[in-house]
Amino acid sequence: MKKTITTVIMAAILITAAVMLLTGCGKERDLNIYDIKVTLNTQDMTAECEETATYINKSDSELDGVYFHLYPTAFRKEARYFSTDNANLSAAYPKGVDYGGIEIESVTANGEEADWSIGGEDDDILIVKTSLLPGESAEFFIKFALDIPEARHRFGYSDGVLNLGNFYPIAAVYENGGWRTDPYYTNGDPFYSDIADYTVTFTAPTGWIVAGGGKIETTVDGDTTTTKLTALGVRDFALSASDKFDGIEETTESGVTVRYYFAGDPDAEAHLKVATDAINTFSSLFGAYDQKTLTVVRAPFLYGGMEYPQMVLISDSLNGSLFEEAIIHEVAHQWWYSAVGSDQINNAWMDEGLAEYSVTLFYENNPDYGVDTEKRIADAMQGYVLFTEMYSEITGGDTSMNRNLGEYISTMDYTYHTYCKGSLLFDSLRHAIGNDKFIEGLRSYYADYCGKTAEPDALIAAFENASGIRLKSFFDNWVEGKVGLYK
Numbered sequence: 001m002k003k004t005i006t007t008v009i010m011a012a013i014l015i016t017a018a019v020m021l022l023t024g025c026g027k028e029r030d031l032n033i034y035d036i037k038v039t040l041n042t043q044d045m046t047a048e049c050e051e052t053a054t055y056i057n058k059s060d061s062e063l064d065g066v067y068f069h070l071y072p073t074a075f076r077k078e079a080r081y082f083s084t085d086n087a088n089l090s091a092a093y094p095k096g097v098d099y100g101g102i103e104i105e106s107v108t109a110n111g112e113e114a115d116w117s118i119g120g121e122d123d124d125i126l127i128v129k130t131s132l133l134p135g136e137s138a139e140f141f142i143k144f145a146l147d148i149p150e151a152r153h154r155f156g157y158s159d160g161v162l163n164l165g166n167f168y169p170i171a172a173v174y175e176n177g178g179w180r181t182d183p184y185y186t187n188g189d190p191f192y193s194d195i196a197d198y199t200v201t202f203t204a205p206t207g208w209i210v211a212g213g214g215k216i217e218t219t220v221d222g223d224t225t226t227t228k229l230t231a232l233g234v235r236d237f238a239l240s241a242s243d244k245f246d247g248i249e250e251t252t253e254s255g256v257t258v259r260y261y262f263a264g265d266p267d268a269e270a271h272l273k274v275a276t277d278a279i280n281t282f283s284s285l286f287g288a289y290d291q292k293t294l295t296v297v298r299a300p301f302l303y304g305g306m307e308y309p310q311m312v313l314i315s316d317s318l319n320g321s322l323f324e325e326a327i328i329h330e331v332a333h334q335w336w337y338s339a340v341g342s343d344q345i346n347n348a349w350m351d352e353g354l355a356e357y358s359v360t361l362f363y364e365n366n367p368d369y370g371v372d373t374e375k376r377i378a379d380a381m382q383g384y385v386l387f388t389e390m391y392s393e394i395t396g397g398d399t400s401m402n403r404n405l406g407e408y409i410s411t412m413d414y415t416y417h418t419y420c421k422g423s424l425l426f427d428s429l430r431h432a433i434g435n436d437k438f439i440e441g442l443r444s445y446y447a448d449y450c451g452k453t454a455e456p457d458a459l460i461a462a463f464e465n466a467s468g469i470r471l472k473s474f475f476d477n478w479v480e481g482k483v484g485l486y487k
């Protein structure tokens, strides 16, 4: 009998180990599946694409269709929610605005020609009719074409580097009896999605190198090269590609392979080290990184950086300590956005505030970087106060952080609230409950919500449980804008 029990235990351990390999956090396996094939035409920067999406109805409702975001529509000329606001237009399109987009060519549902339409606030949602009972799944086959604009953006091509972010039809989140069809706001990261399994096959002329997350397999067939990327248990998928890329990589002691791709960077080794230091520091502070790879890309990009699961873009317009800081911030998002999801459209302070404050924690734990973290917090405070005072004079001053992305009036308004004020909230909390309880709260938040989406109350509860102190009104005061920092 003992042997049998041992066998059962061993089998359980092996199954658990296999599941851990399959998903980031190993907590859930009934995931949506995306199998996407992209064939790039480098002559005119277009792509022919096929996507097989398996969608599982995890709600309690019978669905009469499935909604998919078509984010590249934000890059078309007629867009109501254009990819970029006027203040950032020249940073995104230094040679003048170039338009692009996505065209849906055909859709089938479970092998049959589907009844589909384009809807949403900005013709940015693909609606495919199908009847789905709770627990049922459907398989959609979507053929689509991409027109990639010359742009320094998530979806764009510039200076020989292609960024393919938010490029494919991705299922909207169904919650509270409805589909989340939020449009492409220019402030922040207007994306909200569930964890899924991805296989992406990218075909381009031989010589093009693909940078993306997950397992990478490359097959050269004469003039064309096909790269297959497998990323399991992730919230989204993005890649960059270029025939000018060099790549270097290093594997950490805990077995995470960190890759760095760049089209020219004399400090490449140092930048790879920043990324591995960040993975090591955050793993030790918050809990082990939930994936096996991390890809950092130096890319043309109008803002400082952009996070995707297992993959981050860092703008080639940044230098020195700003480039370093952007790497650390985007790597922190692997914990706060990628592993622990949150509603980035209505609660952007959660992941941005935490990612920004994680940079301060990084520098505290890595004194050899020589960054004065007290000055860092003081600078955030000064920036926020100056902005708040100026802003209040002009507008009467909405200093809340629970605004929808579309309700921030400018990039400045968004940035000073979600990054600066968000990080100041966490610094203030840490001083109030003490460092040990603060870190304990973050560790349990990560452990409990890895692979899930957390509401603000979940974050608050994690710190309340760690500290034994009621913190709801503390958070409410900060988030609702009642805390006056400059008085």
Ligand SMILES: [Zn+2]
Binding pocket: 329, 330, 333, 351, 352, 355
């Ligand atoms: Zn961020």
